[in-house]
Amino acid sequence: MQNLTQDGQQFVNNLCAKYNLSYDAVMHMLNAVNNGYGTQAQFNCQELGGPGQWMQGGMTMVGDMFNHNLKMIVDNLCSELANGLASLQVFAPLPKGTPGSNQWWPGDLGQPFSSGAQNNIRYAVFPNRLAVELNGQVTVYDTLNHNIGGVSQQQGNDTSLTFSSQYGTLAVSQLPIVSGTGLEPAPQRNFAEPAQNTQQNDTPRNYNARDNSSFSSVDDILQLIEKLAKLRDAGAISEDEYYAKKTELLNRI
Known part of the structure; x- marks a missing residue:
């Protein structure tokens, strides 16, 4: 700590x-x-x-x-x-090269020629190396013969990163790891979202061209909106919170 x-x-x-x-x-x-x-x-x-x-x-x-x-x-x-x-300066500054500090990458990498942050991820680009910090854990990748021109985080709940090079766009996960464990965060579930059923269902499910397994079904979303309405009526959430979440859920359909 x-x-x-x-x-x-x-x-x-x-x-x-x-x-x-x-x-x-x-x-x-x-x-x-x-x-x-x-x-x-x-x-x-x-x-x-x-x-x-x-x-x-x-x-x-x-x-x-x-x-x-x-x-x-x-x-x-x-x-x-x-x-x-x-x-305020709430926390004492960490030594250079320590995860969580302003200079969080290993000291032997020197100074990066590019660095930035995307949500809860920080990254720094060095000659032949890419350092990534997630939740205090630092992973260093070998960039091989790629000349990295930009790093971006994919949309969604995962923490996948992509980078652009002279060969196009590639995922950071495709690079060899020099040190660290890679981007493997523990999954976090929004408390307003329905829990996934982990029991196996022997009945096959038919998908049409618009189905996407990464989204909840229409029935799940409608049921969740009904639950949110009950929370609103009970005073557990405000009208604004209800409509904001309702809009977000409807956009998934």
């Missing part, structure tokens, strides 16, 4: 007292918000109802979905943590 600065320690202590939470609970939430770059957090904190997620300016979801007071506490706490991370 990254060490706190003196200001960061005082910041955490103040939040513990303000929200009547333990030090471990506030630190858990601080790391979750920090991992989400101050705009989102996925957490599992027993003092805050177990698993949940927070999005800045969006929905806040907790395990006890009808506990409106708990949702407000989580939203306010995460907002304060995000503001503190943006305005």
Whole structure:
């Protein structure tokens, strides 16, 4: 765990007292918000109802979905943590070459001629090497004879990267790994999405040309919209949250 600065320690202590939470609970939430770059957090904190997620300016979801007071506490706490991370030096700077630091790639690679970030991934391009950091884990790839001109992240929930070279567009996963484990994040499920059925169904399913196995069926989406409407009617989510999620789900059809 990254060490706190003196200001960061005082910041955490103040939040513990303000929200009547333990030090471990506030630190858990601080790391979750920090991992989400101050705009989102996925957490599992027993003092805050177990698993949940927070999005800045969006929905806040907790395990006890009808506990409106708990949702407000989580939203306010995460907002304060995000503001503190943006305005204070909360964490002590990490040594160069340490994952999570500003210079997070191995020191023997030198200085990159290109670097950037896509969502929760950072990358840096060196002569014959590409370094990628995901959730504090750094993987170094051999770029072989490719002259990398740009790196982009694929749309969707995965963390696949592609790059452009003189030979066209190729996936980073096709490059040999010099060190690290590669991009293999643990899957994360949106709490508003239906869980997938892991039991095998012996009845074959017929697909037409418009079917896509990566999307929920129309029936699943309609059922989910009905559940969201019940949550809205019960006051668990706002009207804006309901329509935003409804629009997102309808776009999948």
